Each structure stands twice: as structure tokens, then as C-alpha cells.
Amino acid sequence: MKNIDKITIIKVIATTVGSSLSSILGVLYIPVKLLVVCNIADYITGLMAAPSRDDGKVSSYKSIRGIFKKIAMWILIVVGAVVDELLMYTTSPFGIQGEVSYLIAAAVAVWLSCNELISILENVKDIGIKIPKGLLPLVKNVAKKTEDSITEKIVKGDDQDDKDERN
Secondary structure: OHHHHHHHHHHHHHHHHHHHHHHHHHHHHHHHHHHHHHHHHHHHHHHHHHHHOOOOOOOHHHHHHHHHHHHHHHHHHHHHHHHHHHHHHHHHHHOOOOOOOOHHHHHHHHHHHHHHHHHHHHHHHHHOOOOOOOHHHHHHHHHHHHHHHHHHHHHHHHHHHHHHHHO
16 A cells, blocks of 8 residues: 555656646747657667777766766757747737747757757667668658758748848
């Protein structure tokens, strides 16, 4: 009976934390959750693949460098969220309301997740496990499409505004 109580408590805590994060993050919840999973999997597979690489050993320097890269990824998401906030703040006085908040931050998180997936697949390949032939190109394509859609919405949107102002 005590095990059931402990399991129930763990479920309640997990549900509470998950629903609270979902409420706070909104559209960012799923991409952030996936990125956490990808960060952990990439780090673990990187450690597993280290013996199969050129120097053949796990390096504390490379490990710390990998952690710093992951921290930088999270900073990029914060930058995307700040840009989203600035866009919402500057457009709201003009009565312009965005349909989705944190769209840029979510796109950055999806793009980073794709890059982590590419790294995971490369690590698995270095370990000596065959990966399905089309999986790596598929993930690379999703990453490129995400990057292209961000670029198209932001950069080409600015170009269109410049054309509209000239006419």
C-alpha cells in the first residue's frame, strides 16, 4: 500500500509541475519539453560515442564545452522570447495583436531540437548502430524548413514592408 501512495504522490507532483509549466509557457511548452529530452539524449549519446571517435576517450574539457553549448541554446530561446515580448509590446499600442505569443521562441526551440536530433543520430552512427537511411535527411530537412520559415517571416517580411513604403 505504501508503494501505491508513493507512486500516486509522484504522479500528482509530475502532473502539477507539467500543467504549471504548460500554463506558464503556453505554445513554448512542447518545444521546450522536447528540447530538454534532446539535450539529455545528445549528452548521453555523445559520451557513449566518445570512445569510437579519433581520440577514443571522454574528455572533461569537451564535456564542459558541450554543457556550455546547451546553456547557449537555452539563451537563444530566451532571446527569441524577448524578441516576441518586444514585438507584442511595440505593436499593442497600435491595436495589433498577435495570434500566438512566443512564436519566434517556439520556432527557435524547434530548430534547436532538430539540430540536437541530428547530433544524436550522428552520435548513434559513431557508436556503430545503423540508422534508417532517410531519417537523418528528414531531420535535416525539418531543421532547414524551420530556419527558412523564420527567415521568410522576419527578413522577407521586412523587405515587403520596404517595398510597400516605396510605393
